[in-house]
Amino acid sequence: MEKIKGIYMIKNKVNGTIYIGKSVNINARLKGHFSELEKGNGNKKIQKDYDIHGSNPFETKVLEVVDLSGDLEERETFYIQKFNSISKGYNCKTAKSEGYNGLATSLNDKYFKIMLNTAKKEGLTVAAWLRKIVIERIERNEIL
Secondary structure, three states: OOOEEEEEEEEOOOOOOEEEEEEOOHHHHHHHHHHHHEEEEEHHHHHHHHHOOOOOOEEEEEEOOOOOOOOOOHHHHHHHHHHHOOOOOOOOOOOOOHHHHEEEEOOOOOHHHHHHHHHHHOOOOOOHHHHHHHHHHHHOOOOO
């Protein structure tokens, strides 16, 4: 099977709920998702529906093939926002920082867009902008 790098969707045809994911090998990643669901160890939100309906109502789709230089996290975030799959889907978070302790952040679309726009205005990534804000507050003794 050909390795496809990009963004994919898992959709529950019964209730329309979706999950957006990214992978450097989409086919293998999808196989892994369903293997974990069969064992009862999948994404908690998907697992609940999988336990009720089984695998039949779930369909998968490649949303975008990303070239070797493409940014998977950026494209995944785009589709998570486009389909509002945190509030209305199976996704739990918009982005995961690979920084110290694997810090992960969960935000709703409204707050993420505000942060993204503010960071862009300052020429920073969201992660760099957040670091800047936290450091400034620590230096002003607002956070102890």
